[in-house]
Amino acid sequence: MHVSARSALALVLGFAWLGATADELKSGPEKRMAGAFQVKAFSGANTGKSLCYV
Numbered sequence: 001m002h003v004s005a006r007s008a009l010a011l012v013l014g015f016a017w018l019g020a021t022a023d024e025l026k027s028g029p030e031k032r033m034a035g036a037f038q039v040k041a042f043s044g045a046n047t048g049k050s051l052c053y054v
Contacts, residue, residue, distance in 0.1 A: 036053060
C-alpha cells in the first residue's frame with residue numbers, strides 16, 4: 001500500500017513540475033522570417049516547379 005501511495009505522490013509531483021515548466025517550452029522560431037523564399041516541389045501537381053512563399 002505504501003509503495004502505491006508513494007508512486008502516486010511521485011506521479012502527481014512530476015505532473016506539477018511539468019506544468020510549471022511548460023511555459024518555458026517554445027516551438028518554432030522566435031522571429032518571423034524576413035521576405036519571400038523559393039522552394040522546389042518534389043510531389044503533387046507542381047512536381048519539379050519552383051514555388052515562392054511569402
